[in-house]
Amino acid sequence: MMRCPNCQSKDIGKIGTNQYYCWNCFVEMSISQGKLSLHQVEEDGSLSSLDDLFEEQDLQLDGT
Numbered sequence: 001m002m003r004c005p006n007c008q009s010k011d012i013g014k015i016g017t018n019q020y021y022c023w024n025c026f027v028e029m030s031i032s033q034g035k036l037s038l039h040q041v042e043e044d045g046s047l048s049s050l051d052d053l054f055e056e057q058d059l060q061l062d063g064t
C-alpha cells in the first residue's frame with residue numbers, strides 16, 4: 001500500500017494509469033520507472049511540481 005510522501009496519508013485514490021491522488025493533501029502523484037512524481041493542482045488548473053521538496057529516497061516506491 002502506498003503512502004503519500006507529502007502527508008503520510010494512505011487515503012490515496014487511483015485516477016488513471018500510474019496516476020494517483022491524495023485526498024488528504026490534494027496532490028497528484030504519477031509513477032514512472034518505480035519513482036513517484038508529485039504535483040500540486042493550482043487554482044487555475046495547472047500543475048506545479050513538488051519533487052524539489054522531497055529527497056530522492058522519499059520518492060522511491062517501497063523505499064528500502
Ligand SMILES: [Zn+2]
Nearest residue numbers: 004007022025
Ligand atoms: Zn498527501
